[in-house]
């Protein structure tokens with residue numbers, strides 16, 4: 001028996017999420033004596049995965065499959081699972097993997113759990129913790145089927161190096177490529193050069209306290225100094241100050257970076273539900289009573305228009321030393 | 322155009338979440354239920370399609386009798402008829418089996434609109450499982466949908482860091498979300514709608530046999546944050562020091 005991870009990449013480069021899946025798989029495999037296997041399409045440096053405990057990489061070389069299609073990719077993961085005898089399959093919570101998840105679960109006839117934040121409690125009974133009620137609760141969920149599919153919540157487990165001697169094989173699955181005609185991708189728009197919310201370790205976010213879109217210069221500058229992505233509260237997106245793709249919260253994107261800096265955001269329950277998975281939260285708000293301070297690790301009570309420019313200058317000095 | 326709207330009824334987003342019976346059950350005391358926010362965008366989209374192309378909207382919910390006020394709300398907004406499959410939707414697989422069974426018996430829907438995820442148990446899978454069980458085409462995280470001539474549709478799907486436009490054909494299941502229609506286009510019930518909803522049919526069907534694949538043993542609340550470290554606005558070096566040495570994030 002083995003554990004199979006679906007390893008995503010960006011232009012061939014292993015995604016951080018794949019290393020996180022590998023870390024999770026390896027930690028569990030060490031308890032059960034299983035082997036960790038990865039499957040991916042056109043991975044350039046599979047050896048990076050050996051560092052995280054993957055002993056075999058099934059690398060698919062196929063121009064068509066390089067473009068994600070949920071049905072084709074579910075097919076190839078299923079075949080990889082069959083070939084390797086994997087009864088536990090792990091996927092990330094990228095948009096692609098979330099799309100593929102239920103299709104894959106059906107093919108594997110697997111019990112499927114999403115938003116998983118812990119390893120199984122023990123090896124006898126397969127129970128994992130998952131986030132429910134938009135981060136307001138945790139459910140201990142038992143999977144009752146032989147085959148199991150887990151969608152691991154980003155940044156919940158962490159990266160652990162555990163080098164093994166790995167090998168990479170060319171994997172040639174039999175996939176019905178007609179799905180690329182059924183679902184014909186006619187256009188892709190991707191912001192280039194900007195760090196996306198899903199990849200970011202640090203996120204700088206602004207709320208209605210910033211008064212208007214013309215004041216986002218300092219938010220972007222702070223983000224740039226920190227190598228961070230930018231986000232915003234719901235009303236900011238609704239007012240058209242920022243694009244909808246930046247809206248975080250219960251009804252926007254759920255994020256869990258290492259550091260979340262909230263500027264001029266009150267900390268409404270719906271906002272917190274989408275961001276309170278962040279490892280560290282800094283709140284900058286001129287109202288000491290703002291509810292966000294109750295959910296933060298670090299806080300500055302002050303006017304954003306004074307605090308943020310100073311913070312930028314000080315961070316520049318810090319980075320230069 | 323026949324549209325099936327899959328509606329999940331969830332606690333109002335302002336709800337404080339608590340657990341009861343030794344943390345084995347969600348505490349429903351004082352909880353108000355609403356249409357799942359991700360589903361709402363799809364409902365308005367369904368209305369817009371119906372207004373342009375004609376047709377019928379059926380709302381389907383797998384739930385116990387207490388979801389009926391929320392189903393009535395969907396009827397008040399504009400769905401034509403409702404179906405409730407009488408069961409406690411404990412596990413996503415079980416729920417999907419119920420929906421797939423209904424679709425197989427009523428297989429004349431052109432478009433099946435769901436949300437990308439219910440904001441209660443956050444599975445993000447019921448609609449995708451239904452697609453797999455029925456063989457109907459499926460696109461998730463949909464932020465735009467345009468009917469072209471005949472059966473062709475152009476669908477915008479959110480991808481990490483952008484979007485992808487896919488051309489496909491009906492019948493189709495989508496998992497909708499914000500962006501599918503504009504926030505200001507979202508419909509709310511008016512008086513006339515509420516009056517009319519009382520007369521619209523709400524059929525209650527028994528559930529079909531199905532196993533479950535997962536089971537919740539217990540709940541807990543996330544660990545509360547430790548106490549906050551406040552930094553004086555005139556001493557931001559301390560903040561940088563904390564982020565560097567204490568949190569180790571910069």
Ligand SMILES: Cc1cc2nc3c(=O)[nH]c(=O)nc-3n(C[C@H](O)[C@H](O)[C@H](O)COP(=O)(O)OP(=O)(O)OC[C@H]3O[C@@H](n4cnc5c(N)ncnc54)[C@H](O)[C@@H]3O)c2cc1C
Nearest residue numbers: 207208209233234249250251264265266270271286287304
């Ligand atoms: C169904 C539903 C779903 C929702 N989903 C979401 C969601 O996903 N995400 C989300 O964000 N919201 C969501 N909301 C909205 C949420 O309830 C709040 O209204 C929203 O988060 C408030 O945004 P804000 O904090 O930017 O604005 P406000 O509440 O107006 O807060 C502005 C803050 O800025 C501070 N401020 C003002 N001036 C300054 C200054 N000069 N310097 C520093 N601070 C200053 C103020 O003290 C205040 O705390 C949802 C609401 C509903 C009903």
Ligand SMILES: Nc1ncnc2c1ncn2[C@@H]1O[C@H](COP(=O)(O)O)[C@@H](O)[C@H]1O
Nearest residue numbers: 328382383435436438439444445446447
């Ligand atoms: N009990 C239910 N009845 C009808 N539709 C549902 C139900 N549960 C989930 N759905 C639909 O499936 C989508 C995904 O739900 P979930 O897998 O629970 O996150 C929701 O947004 C709804 O559109």
